[in-house]
Amino acid sequence: xxxxxxxxxxxxxxxxxxxxxxxxxxxxxxxxxxxxxxxxxxxxxxxxxxxxxxxxxxxxxxxxxxxxxxxxxxxxxxxxxxxxxxxxxxxxxxxxxxxxxxxxxxxxxxxxxxxxxxxxxxxxxxxxxxxxxxxxxxxxxxxxxxxxxxxxxxxxxxxxxxxxxxxxxxxxxxxxxxxxxxxxxxxxxxxxxxxxxxxxxxxxxxxxxxxxxxxxxxxxxxxxxxxxxxxxxxx
Numbered sequence: 001x002x003x004x005x006x007x008x009x010x011x012x013x014x015x016x017x018x019x020x021x022x023x024x025x026x027x028x029x030x031x032x033x034x035x036x037x038x039x040x041x042x043x044x045x046x047x048x049x050x051x052x053x054x055x056x057x058x059x060x061x062x063x064x065x066x067x068x069x070x071x072x073x074x075x076x077x078x079x080x081x082x083x084x085x086x087x088x089x090x091x092x093x094x095x096x097x098x099x100x101x102x103x104x105x106x107x108x109x110x111x112x113x114x115x116x117x118x119x120x121x122x123x124x125x126x127x128x129x130x131x132x133x134x135x136x137x138x139x140x141x142x143x144x145x146x147x148x149x150x151x152x153x154x155x156x157x158x159x160x161x162x163x164x165x166x167x168x169x170x171x172x173x174x175x176x177x178x179x180x181x182x183x184x185x186x187x188x189x190x191x192x193x194x195x196x197x198x199x200x201x202x203x204x205x206x207x208x209x210x211x212x213x214x215x216x217x218x219x220x221x222x223x224x225x226x227x228x229x230x231x232x233x234x235x
Contacts, residue, residue: 003028003230005223006043008073010035010064014051015086015198022198023047026223028230035067044230045082045126046073048089050142050196060103060145061091070096080233082126082226083190087143090182090192099183099192100158101150106143107175115207115216116141116195117169118181122162125188126229130221137218138207139195141173146194148176148183158183166193189229197222 005023007030009016020030031043035053040046053064064070070092077083077098085093093099106112117138120131131137150158155177158164166182174194182193197219200206207216 001231001234003045003227004031004043005029005045005047005226006031006033006040007047007049008033008035008069009049010051010053010067012052012055013049013088015196016049016051018196018198019047019049019086022201022219022223025201026220026227028223028227033069035064035069037069038072040069040072040076045226046076046084048073048083048085048092049198050087050089053088053092056145059095061088061095064088064092065095074098077185077190080187080189082229084127084222084226085190085192086196086198087146087194090194091145093190093192098190099185100154100163101148101183103145103194104147104149105145106147106173111142111144112146112173113140113142114173115139116173116181118166118195119169121164121167122184122188125165125184125191125225127191127222127225128165128184129228130225136169137221138200138209138216139197139219140199140207141195143174143194146174146176148180150177161186165191166195
């Protein structure tokens with residue numbers, strides 16, 4: 001089967017086209033979905049892309065979390081569908097309470113853009129099975145509201161339950177608690193992270209590596225992981 005992965009466009013989405021391209025390069029069929037719809041069009045997985053949905057008014061991701069299609073996203077996630085939130089999409093997931101905590105303005109109050117080293121902390125999710133726990137990867141990061149926060153009780157729970165999916169290495173670029181770059185839910189089907197894996201999927205367009213400039217393709221593993229999860233579930 002060919003996996004169908006939906007990418008939801010919200011007013012202000014910037015990276016929906018990049019996410020669709022990454023899905024295509026990984027070997028799946030990208031399906032464009034609209035925030036005002038209630039139809040997921042029989043997709044097998046979902047991506048909430050980066051950008052500035054609704055201009056980041058109120059709080060980043062807060063208005064998008066109330067968009068009509070998010071009712072279907074929540075229902076699909078509860079039934080086990082793989083859902084990935086990238087940057088603004090991660091903000092939507094925490095605002096929709098599909099992941100714990102919240103995301104606030106970077107500690108240094110500045111927008112940041114860098115190729116960010118990450119450590120994979122949980123390789124047992126629908127979006128990380130192509131990696132190994134402890135593996136170091138490099139994924140582009142670009143955000144202004146990427147500081148992860150939560151209560152002390154919540155932090156203890158997510159650390160104790162292994163819900164940290166990715167952690168920043170080398171530098172904490174936005175002041176996130178415990179260097180948290182991404183989270184998973186308890187079932188491993190919902191993952192959110194601030195860096196942008198869709199910008200590291202093709203040689204010549206990704207982060208620099210010791211081998212060559214712009215040759216990094218670590219982001220491809222996110223999408224091949226989801227394909228494997230979908231195909232495995234259908235088998």
